[in-house]
Amino acid sequence: DSGVTQTPKHLITATGQRVTLRCSPRSGDLSVYWYQQSLDQGLQFLIQYYNGEERAKGNILERFSAQQFPDLHSELNLSSLELGDSALYFCASSVVSANTGELFFGEGSRLTVL
Amino acid sequence: GIQVEQSPPDLILQEGANSTLRCNFSDSVNNLQWFHQNPWGQLINLFYIPSGTKQNGRLSATTVATERYSLLYISSSQTTDSGVYFCAVHLYNFNKFYFGSGTKLNVKP
Numbered sequence: 409d410s411g412v413t414q415t416p417k418h419l420i421t422a423t424g425q426r427v428t429l430r431c432s433p434r435s436g437d438l439s440v441y442w443y444q445q446s447l448d449q450g451l452q453f454l455i456q457y458y459n460g461e462e463r464a465k466g467n468i469l470e471r472f473s474a475q476q477f478p479d480l481h482s483e484l485n486l487s488s489l490e491l492g493d494s495a496l497y498f499c500a501s502s503v504v505s506a507n508t509g510e511l512f513f514g515e516g517s518r519l520t521v522l
Numbered sequence: 523g524i525q526v527e528q529s530p531p532d533l534i535l536q537e538g539a540n541s542t543l544r545c546n547f548s549d550s551v552n553n554l555q556w557f558h559q560n561p562w563g564q565l566i567n568l569f570y571i572p573s574g575t576k577q578n579g580r581l582s583a584t585t586v587a588t589e590r591y592s593l594l595y596i597s598s599s600q601t602t603d604s605g606v607y608f609c610a611v612h613l614y615n616f617n618k619f620y621f622g623s624g625t626k627l628n629v630k631p
Contacts, residue, residue: 410567441619445563451608451621464618496563511555511610511619513565 411435414499414514422522426487429517433480433501439463439509440482442474443498445516451498457482489521524549526611528622535599535629543594543625545609553612553619554585556594560605568594568607599629 411434421427433440442454453466457476468474471489476482486493496516502509525548535541545554556568569576569583571592576583580599585592596603606624613620 450623451610453618453621456618466618498565509553510567510570511553512567513557515564518563 410512412514420520429484431499437501441500445496526622545592551611557608
């Protein structure tokens with residue numbers, strides 16, 4: 409158990425819908441990262457938050473948004489879903505923003521868009 | 523751009539064999555990690571190894587930061603070692619981790 413909690417573990421929805429994925433980082437970790445992994449693909453970095461502020465942005469679509477709340481949990485919102493958004497979405501956390509700090513992953517949220 | 527290259531992309535082993543996975547990176551790093559993604563999709567931390575050598579049971583890793591590569595050694599492989607092995611690097615002055623495309627390992631009984 410990495411200590412990073414993601415919910416829901418599985419989600420099936422239809423095209424055009426909106427979903428919210430939730431992540432609770434490890435106790436004491438200030439940074440949260442979101443990654444997308446499509447079938448048999450590598451990990452695509454979406455976005456990073458540090459202590460409530462956006463710190464880095466990757467290949468995140470405009471239909472996607474995220475935030476980190478004062479209690480440090482984070483949510484990834486995916487809207488106007490398309491078939492191609494079906495993927496495993498990972499949240500990871502680390503103690504610090506950059507330069508040091510080991511990255512720990514949650515178990516992922518598997519999204520299926522029908 | 524930043525390049526993180528892993529080799530080989532695919533590897534098939536007989537149970538009990540040894541293997542070496544490689545990760546090359548194109549810039550100076552201050553953090554390097556190896557992960558194992560098991561067939562159920564979980565990403566397991568193997569090593570946090572920006573430099574030097576570490577060992578954990580049948581697995582060991584070496585990072586030579588000055589030459590920009592890291593090696594993951596798996597000895598006496600078991601079927602439970604199957605999955606994808608990723609290396610990830612964190613570069614100075616960049617606020618994100620860069621992942622390699624992974625080495626897919628299949629250990630056959």
